[in-house]
Amino acid sequence: xxxxxxxxxxxxxxxxxVLIALQIALTLAIICNAIFIIGQRIERVNxxxxxxxxxxxxxxxxxxxxxxxxxxxxxxxxxxxMQQADLAALRNLPDVASAAPIRSLPLLHSGSVGGIxxxxxxxxxxxxxxxxxxxxxxxxxxxxxxxxxxxxxxxxVQHKPMRDESEPVLAIITKPIADKLFPQGNAVxxxxxxxxxxxxxxxxxxxxxxxxxxxxxxxxxxxxxxxFPVRQDANFSRTVVRAKPGRLDAAMRAVGPxxxxxxxxxxxxxxxxxxxxxxxxxxAYRADLGMAIxxxxxCLILLSITAAGIVGLTSFWVGQRQRQIGVRRxxxxxxxxxxxxxxxxxxxxxxxxxxxxxxxxxxxxxxxxTRFEMDRMPVIYVLVGVLAVxxxxxxxVYVPARRASNVPPVTATRAA
Amino acid sequence: MFVYYLTLGLRSLxxxxxxxxxxxxxxxxxVAASMTTWSVFRAVSGxxxxxxxxxxxTPQIDNWGPQQNEKGEPxxxxxxxxxxxxxxxxxxxxxxxxxxxxxxxxxxxSRSLPIAVNGYAVSGDxxxxxxxxxxxxSGWSTADDEGRTAIAVLSEEFNQKLFGGANSVGREITLDxxxxxxxxxxxHWDPKPRFFALFGSSGFxxxxxxxxxxxxxxxxxxxxxxxxxxxxxxxxxxxxDWLRSNCVWVTPWVELDSxxxxxxxxxxxxxxxxxxxxxxxxxxxxxxxLRNVMQWLDFQHVVPSExxxxxxxxxxxxxICLINTIGLLxxxxMRRAAEIGVRRxxxxxxxxxxxQYLMEAATVGVxxxxxxxxxxxxxxxxxxxLFTPEIARLAHLDLSLVGLTLVxxxxxxxxxxxxxxxxxxxxxxxxxLKSN
Numbered sequence: 001x002x003x004x005x006x007x008x009x010x011x012x013x014x015x016x017x018v019l020i021a022l023q024i025a026l027t028l029a030i031i032c033n034a035i036f037i038i039g040q041r042i043e044r045v046n047x048x049x050x051x052x053x054x055x056x057x058x059x060x061x062x063x064x065x066x067x068x069x070x071x072x073x074x075x076x077x078x079x080x081x082m083q084q085a086d087l088a089a090l091r092n093l094p095d096v097a098s099a100a101p102i103r104s105l106p107l108l109h110s111g112s113v114g115g116i117x118x119x120x121x122x123x124x125x126x127x128x129x130x131x132x133x134x135x136x137x138x139x140x141x142x143x144x145x146x147x148x149x150x151x152x153x154x155x156x157v158q159h160k161p162m163r164d165e166s167e168p169v170l171a172i173i174t175k176p177i178a179d180k181l182f183p184q185g186n187a188v189x190x191x192x193x194x195x196x197x198x199x200x201x202x203x204x205x206x207x208x209x210x211x212x213x214x215x216x217x218x219x220x221x222x223x224x225x226x227x228f229p230v231r232q233d234a235n236f237s238r239t240v241v242r243a244k245p246g247r248l249d250a251a252m253r254a255v256g257p258x259x260x261x262x263x264x265x266x267x268x269x270x271x272x273x274x275x276x277x278x279x280x281x282x283x284a285y286r287a288d289l290g291m292a293i294x295x296x297x298x299c300l301i302l303l304s305i306t307a308a309g310i311v312g313l314t315s316f317w318v319g320q321r322q323r324q325i326g327v328r329r330x331x332x333x334x335x336x337x338x339x340x341x342x343x344x345x346x347x348x349x350x351x352x353x354x355x356x357x358x359x360x361x362x363x364x365x366x367x368x369x370t371r372f373e374m375d376r377m378p379v380i381y382v383l384v385g386v387l388a389v390x391x392x393x394x395x396x397v398y399v400p401a402r403r404a405s406n407v408p409p410v411t412a413t414r415a416a
Numbered sequence: 417m418f419v420y421y422l423t424l425g426l427r428s429l430x431x432x433x434x435x436x437x438x439x440x441x442x443x444x445x446x447v448a449a450s451m452t453t454w455s456v457f458r459a460v461s462g463x464x465x466x467x468x469x470x471x472x473x474t475p476q477i478d479n480w481g482p483q484q485n486e487k488g489e490p491x492x493x494x495x496x497x498x499x500x501x502x503x504x505x506x507x508x509x510x511x512x513x514x515x516x517x518x519x520x521x522x523x524x525x526s527r528s529l530p531i532a533v534n535g536y537a538v539s540g541d542x543x544x545x546x547x548x549x550x551x552x553x554s555g556w557s558t559a560d561d562e563g564r565t566a567i568a569v570l571s572e573e574f575n576q577k578l579f580g581g582a583n584s585v586g587r588e589i590t591l592d593x594x595x596x597x598x599x600x601x602x603x604h605w606d607p608k609p610r611f612f613a614l615f616g617s618s619g620f621x622x623x624x625x626x627x628x629x630x631x632x633x634x635x636x637x638x639x640x641x642x643x644x645x646x647x648x649x650x651x652x653x654x655x656x657d658w659l660r661s662n663c664v665w666v667t668p669w670v671e672l673d674s675x676x677x678x679x680x681x682x683x684x685x686x687x688x689x690x691x692x693x694x695x696x697x698x699x700x701x702x703x704x705x706l707r708n709v710m711q712w713l714d715f716q717h718v719v720p721s722e723x724x725x726x727x728x729x730x731x732x733x734x735x736i737c738l739i740n741t742i743g744l745l746x747x748x749x750m751r752r753a754a755e756i757g758v759r760r761x762x763x764x765x766x767x768x769x770x771x772q773y774l775m776e777a778a779t780v781g782v783x784x785x786x787x788x789x790x791x792x793x794x795x796x797x798x799x800x801x802l803f804t805p806e807i808a809r810l811a812h813l814d815l816s817l818v819g820l821t822l823v824x825x826x827x828x829x830x831x832x833x834x835x836x837x838x839x840x841x842x843x844x845x846x847x848x849l850k851s852n
Contacts, residue, residue, distance in 0.1 A: 016747075020743065267532040286804065298733055305445070312438060313746075
């Protein structure tokens with residue numbers, strides 16, 4: 001079949017052609033960007049934090065009422081013994097596997113960030129990193145995977161006021177930090193300097209992975225974390241608890257009464273005082289997941305509306321051309337020829353739309369990059385999008401084209 | 417004629433139910449998506465204090481230097497040293513420092529369990545500057561600031577919880593074991609976004625329960641409940657060291673009523689930073705900012721990027737729906753070329769045809785608008801999927817949104833009908849009559 005008569009016929013329907021092509025172009029531009037965004041968000045949501053069996057974890061945040069200041073030595077000791085009493089009570093609960101004081105947790109969007117350098121008094125630190133503070137049980141409670149060196153022992157743990165900025169003696173770092181600072185390997189035993197300090201901190205262990213506690217939006221900080229053997233004392237405390245498998249709810253219910261029994265002069269917020277890690281994770285990724293769902297719904301509706309538009313306009317053309325179709329059939333065209341005619345016509349229009357759509361899609365992506373710091377979209381998304389809209393056009397045109405092919409040749413003889 | 421065209425339009429919609437449903441769905445979905453995302457965007461991008469947004473300014477001073485600041489921008493809060501220096505210089509008519517605090521209170525006397533309450537440590541000027549409405553009593557004076565008095569202003573809600581809504585002015589409240597005399601109770605006051613305290617907050621949290629003097633909070637060494645951001649080598653081991661450090665945590669606001677005052681204040685900031693450089697405290701040239709409320713909200717990216725992106729996506733979606741509607745209307749109108757021919761031959765002018773078909777489109781628009789309204793209500797109840805609960809609950813279907821939804825749906829459909837109706841009006845009566 002030659003294309004020439006199709007183009008000649010389309011000249012008579014410029015408006016319809018432009019409308020369908022434009023609709024396909026815009027649909028293409030939006031869906032390939034949307035699918036790209038969906039893919040990125042899903043990938044983010046699925047990345048592991050580095051904590052083993054993290055769904056058994058929960059976090060307790062509580063504030064002391066009328067507690068002494070950690071700034072003077074007596075107050076500090078008092079605060080520390082209060083914290084120790086809490087930890088002992090929590091570790092004694094039947095549904096609790098282990099518990100450790102902790103400054104923050106991955107994805108909590110609240111934490112401490114500092115600099116790590118290789119030389120004393122380094123003006124600008126080599127990297128920024130999350131600083132986690134915990135005791136000798138922190139590593140096992142979090143379920144981190146130690147790949148070199150050793151965990152902290154009880155003797156390693158210092159306790160200090162939270163505002164005390166003196167540098168810890170020992171550290172465990174994540175593999176990404178070890179790879180960055182010591183590319184030759186063997187980070188264990190090496191010395192680092194925190195926050196441009198002059199006092200060295202010795203690396204005793206390396207863990208495979210530990211995600212950031214603060215919102216990092218894809219920067220390298222996401223995987224740069226360091227854990228220090230420090231129990232921080234302040235007018236509030238945070239404790240990470242690992243429940244025994246399957247006992248999370250029971251353990252979470254038990255902590256409130258247990259802690260109030262130790263000391264009632266404290267505030268445990270009803271909503272956020274005791275939070276499961278599942279909840280923290282869901283909160284952190286709510287926008288990502290919501291965005292993915294929203295984009296999927298928009299894509300689905302867009303595709304159906306575009307398909308419906310094609311069905312509507314093509315049906316109209318088929319109705320208009322009844323007589324011409326009859327003539328062609330009377331002159332010897334088979335049903336399949338008529339069917340192919342409309343299919344090819346749609347392919348042409350969709351093709352034009354797709355070409356314009358590719359330009360729009362790339363343009364939209366470039367604009368999103370400048371306005372929303374999004375990443376460049378790989379070409380594959382555009383190609384898949386093009387195939388999708390072409391297939392959609394063919395599927396949508398099939399019904400009216402079938403009806404056209406069923407127009408009997410006798411129509412030609414009827415007076416129109 | 418209007419009513420006649422309306423009935424013609426309705427009759428025509430019934431003649432082609434599939435096409436009509438398609439158009440109505442198209443318009444309905446498009447307008448609902450746009451209105452749902454707009455309702456969130458409207459809530460998060462609004463002006464929280466329209467009367468004074470142009471007079472309230474927050475100064476920023478770079479105390480971190482080019483090596484450690486955020487891409488050349490000064491930090492988003494002041495260090496204690498700079499904050500106190502600005503207050504003492506007193507270069508603005510009204511000025512306040514503030515930081516968020518979280519304290520505990522025993523709601524049912526000494527035998528109950530403590531609960532946490534949130535508030536702000538502020539200066540006395542805070543209340544007139546931000547036009548805080550009062551139910552009982554008032555704020556406090558500069559003398560109270562200087563006297564470091566133990567006084568507090570409660571919110572209407574907190575006063576309701578604690579005192580059953582009675583006039584509690586003059587009574588005592590114990591926060592974290594310290595007594596404060598209540599001097600005022602505000603009316604419900606909750607500007608969204610909470611422009612004045614964005615350091616460590618999204619701007620959409622629950623309203624404050626209380627306000628206490630900044631100076632008193634310092635005396636009691638109450639920590640900030642917001643962000644505390646420090647740079648470089650830290651040597652602090654206690655409260656006093658912390659105050660002297662480069663850690664930023666205090667938010668300043670000044671009221672400047674005219675352009676000349678703004679210029680003068682900016683000059684003062686430059687001068688202050690230059691003095692610090694001369695004194696050797698800053699090793700870099702002055703780097704200061706003075707932003708008003710809307711500039712500050714913009715700089716702090718208060719509008720979540722999800723809100724902008726979803727609004728853009730749904731507008732694009734609406735555009736496609738409209739193009740779709742143009743095509744469908746064209747098909748629908750042109751199918752009736754014969755009928756138009758008859759009408760034209762019987763004396764109807766092009767204008768009349770044009771009017772008739774725009775009217776028909778308007779009926780589609782109304783139906784689309786009503787569907788859009790229902791879908792918008794569904795959409796708004798689903799905003800929690802994408803946004804945090806604090807933001808999601810800001811989106812609601814009020815009268816203005818209902819009106820906007822209907823108007824947008826009708827206007828958009830009529831606009832989409834311009835071309836198809838014009839084509840209908842161009843139909844040559846002679847041709848149509850002949851071929852029939």
